[in-house]
Amino acid sequence: MTYRILIVDDSTFFRRRIKQILEEDAELEVVGEAKNGEEALTLVASLKPDVVTMDIEMPVMDGITAVKKIMASNPVPIIMFSSLTQEGALATLNALDAGALDFLPKKFEDIALNRKEAILLLQNRVKALCGRKVFGSHFLSRTRSEAFNSANTLPTHNVNRIGSTASRKTNLGASHLSRYECLAIGTSTGGPVALQKILTELPSDFPIPVVLVQHMPGSFTQAFAKRLDDLCDVTIKEAANGDYLKPGVCYLAPGGKQMTFEGRAGHVKIVISEPERFPDITYKPSVDVTFESVAEVYSGNVLAIILTGMGADGREGCKKLKANGAKIWAQDEQSCVVYGMPQAVTVANISQANYDIAHMAGHIINEIVG
Structure with missing residues (x-):
C-alpha cells in the first residue's frame, strides 16, 4: 500500500529535501506541494492526502491558521516542522491545539545522530500517522x-x-x-x-x-x-x-x-x-x-x-x-x-x-x- 503525502513549506529547498527523503520509502508518495497555507487548503481538498507535513511560518497563510482551516473542512493527520526555540515551542503547541498530531524539528541533526537515522525517523513518523482518524481541533488551550x-x-x-x-x-x-x-x-x-x-x-x-x-x-x-x-x-x-x-x-x-x-x-x-x-x-x-x-x-x-x-x-x-x-x-x-x-x-x-x-x-x- 502506498501512502499519499502533501508537503507544505515556503522553501523550495526544504520541500525538495522532504520529498526526496520520504520517497526513499516505497510506501510513501508525495502527491503534491504547497508553498503556503492557502495553497494547502486547496490541495488537501482536491488530492485528499493521507498525511500533510506543514511548516509553521509561511507567507499568505501561516501553518497554524492552515491547520485550523483544514481540520474544520477536510480533517487529515498533520505533522508540523518547527524550530527548537522557545518561540518554536509555543508555535508548535498552538499547532497541536489547532489539531496537528505530531511535530519534528526542521533541523534533523537536532534529533538524529546521522542522516540514515534522520531519514528513518521522518519516514516512520509519517507512516505512523497514515490512516489515523482525526476530528477537528484537540482544544489544548480550553479553559x-x-x-x-x-x-x-x-x-x-x-x-x-x-x-x-x-x-x-x-x-x-x-x-x-x-x-x-x-x-x-x-x-x-x-x-x-x-x-x-x-x-x-x-x-x-x-x-x-x-x-x-x-x-x-x-x-x-x-x-x-x-x-x-x-x-x-x-x-x-x-x-x-x-x-x-x-x-x-x-x-x-x-x-x-x-x-x-x-x-x-x-x-x-x-x-x-x-x-x-x-x-x-x-x-x-x-x-x-x-x-x-x-x-x-x-x-x-x-x-x-x-x-x-x-x-x-x-x-x-x-x-x-x-x-x-x-x-x-x-x-x-x-x-x-x-x-x-x-x-x-x-x-x-x-x-x-x-x-x-x-x-x-x-x-x-x-x-x-x-
Whole structure:
C-alpha cells in the first residue's frame, strides 16, 4: 500500500529535501506541494492526502491558521516542522491545539545522530500517522471548566462517586485510603493532547505526586509544563534537580535529559541527569528509565499508565513495576494517535486494563481515591 503525502513549506529547498527523503520509502508518495497555507487548503481538498507535513511560518497563510482551516473542512493527520526555540515551542503547541498530531524539528541533526537515522525517523513518523482518524481541533488551550465539562464522560455509575469539581476539591484528601503513593504516566506521539485530557480533570488536592514523561525536545518541556499548569487545578512544573515530590504536583521530565529519583516514599527527591549517564538509552527523557527508578523508590505502591506513542518505551519499566506489585494501565487502541507504546505493554500481558483517554481520568480518581 502506498501512502499519499502533501508537503507544505515556503522553501523550495526544504520541500525538495522532504520529498526526496520520504520517497526513499516505497510506501510513501508525495502527491503534491504547497508553498503556503492557502495553497494547502486547496490541495488537501482536491488530492485528499493521507498525511500533510506543514511548516509553521509561511507567507499568505501561516501553518497554524492552515491547520485550523483544514481540520474544520477536510480533517487529515498533520505533522508540523518547527524550530527548537522557545518561540518554536509555543508555535508548535498552538499547532497541536489547532489539531496537528505530531511535530519534528526542521533541523534533523537536532534529533538524529546521522542522516540514515534522520531519514528513518521522518519516514516512520509519517507512516505512523497514515490512516489515523482525526476530528477537528484537540482544544489544548480550553479553559479548565470547558475541558472538564467536555471530557467528563464517565459512565453514570461513576459520576456520583466522583462528583463535581467543587466537591472533589474538598473531599479527595479526606477520603484518601489508597495504597498508592505515586501516579506515573509515560507517552510520546499524541501525548500532549492525551495528558491534557487527564490532567485537567485532576483536582487541586490530588493526594499523591504525579510523574510525567513525554518524549519532547528540551526547549519544549518548559513551555508545555507552563501551558498545562495554566489549564489545570493541580500544579504542573518542569521537574528540576533536587525537587522533592509533593502530593498534588505533577513533575514533567525535562526534554533532552533523564529523570530518576532517590530517597524513600514520603521523602523522594528528583535527580535530573545528562543523557551520558544512560548511554544506551535512545529516548531523552525515557519512560523506562523513570519508571524503573519509580519502582526502586515506591516498590509496588504505584499506578503506572502508558499513553499513545510510537515504539515500546515504558515496557521494561512497567514490567519492573508490575513485578513489584504495581498496577499498570494502557490507553486503548481506538483513542490513541499511535498505538505503539500501549500495544507493547498490552501484548506483553503487562497492562491490566486498557481505557479510552476520555475516561482515563475518572478511572484514575476512582482507583486512587477509592
